[in-house]
Amino acid sequence: MQQYYWECIWKIKTKEKKIYLTFDDGPTPGITEFVLDELERFNAKATFFCIGENVEKEPTLFNEITRRGHSVGNHSYTHLNGWKTDNEKYLKDISRAARLINSKLFRPPYGRATKFQLYNIIYGKSLQLKPVMWHVLSADFDTRISPEQCFLNVINNSKEGSLVVFHDSEKAFPNLKDSLPRVLAYYIEKGFSFEKLDDSAA
Numbered sequence: 482m483q484q485y486y487w488e489c490i491w492k493i494k495t496k497e498k499k500i501y502l503t504f505d506d507g508p509t510p511g512i513t514e515f516v517l518d519e520l521e522r523f524n525a526k527a528t529f530f531c532i533g534e535n536v537e538k539e540p541t542l543f544n545e546i547t548r549r550g551h552s553v554g555n556h557s558y559t560h561l562n563g564w565k566t567d568n569e570k571y572l573k574d575i576s577r578a579a580r581l582i583n584s585k586l587f588r589p590p591y592g593r594a595t596k597f598q599l600y601n602i603i604y605g606k607s608l609q610l611k612p613v614m615w616h617v618l619s620a621d622f623d624t625r626i627s628p629e630q631c632f633l634n635v636i637n638n639s640k641e642g643s644l645v646v647f648h649d650s651e652k653a654f655p656n657l658k659d660s661l662p663r664v665l666a667y668y669i670e671k672g673f674s675f676e677k678l679d680d681s682a683a
Contacts, residue, residue, distance in 0.1 A: 488599055489612040493642040498673040500643050502527040502664075503615065505556055505588065507649035508535055508542040515658060516649050517549055523665040525675035527551050529649070530588040530613075533558030533578030552677040554586030555579055555610060563594035572601055575608060585680040588613050613678065616643040619664075621656040628659035635664050644678075 483491050493501055502520075507513045507529055520527055529546050531553055536543045546553055558578040563571050571594075575587065587602060587610035594602070594612070602610050617638045621631045639645055645664075647657055665675070 483614075486599070486612070486614060488603060489614045490644070491614045492616040492644055493678075495642045498641055498671070499676045500639055500641075500645060500668055500673055501678055502645050502647065502675050503530060503554075503588070503613070503678070504528070504647050504649045505530045506535070506560070506653075507531055508539045508546065509649050509651060510539060510542060512651065512654050512657070513539075513542055513546070513649045515654075516647075516661065517545065517551075519662050519665060520551070520675070521549065522662075523669055523675070525665055525669075526677040527675060528554055528586065528613075528678040530554040530556035530586070531578075531582055532556050532560055533574075533581050536578075536581045550677075552584065552586070552679055553582055554584045554588055554613060554678070555582045556588050557590050560590040562591050563589055563598050564591075565593075568595070568598055568601075571598055572605070572608070575602065575610075579608060579610070585609070585611050586613050586678060587611065611680070613644065615646045617645045619645060619647050619656075619660065621653040621660065622648050622650065624652065624655075626656065628656045631656040632660040632663050635660065636667055639668075
């Protein structure tokens with residue numbers, strides 16, 4: 482996948498003890514606040530890839546993310562799968578979200594976008610966004626796994642520069658609420674810091 486999507490950011494090049502937590506699909510009332518409070522408790526920063534229609538529903542909560550010092554990214558307006566969506570419809574959906582989310586960072590929903598779509602996302606006149614994938618997937622959204630497995634998915638695979646995906650969504654919350662505080666505590670104990678991405682990410 483990384484070779485196919487070579488234009489995307491999968492990991493941050495660093496030898497420093499830094500991990501980059503990312504949260505997809507919010508903002509979600511009650512759950513995004515939980516995430517923000519846990520991050521604050523551990524003096525951690527993160528990046529939230531937000532869905533445009535959720536931003537429209539929860540503008541105050543969306544603004545709270547950046548007010549607390551985190552960064553945001555575009556996760557499309559309605560969470561379309563690029564592999565299953567007409568190119569024009571897909572790109573318009575991202576453009577609609579871009580009017581609400583002031584960021585050059587973009588994460589394709591499901592990690593699915595065609596090469597044509599990616600080219601237009603990166604080089605098209607109207608978007609020029611930086612696609613961000615991930616190095617470690619917590620799988621918190623998978624209702625078949627336990628919070629313990631979610632925790633292990635992260636700590637067994639994350640290292641310096643890892644981009645880690647969690648979800649501030651209702652579906653993921655049973656796993657997230659248990660595993661996120663444990664992940665934060667585990668890496669803080671090992672001397673890591675948690676950083677946010679910005680538009681200069683590479």
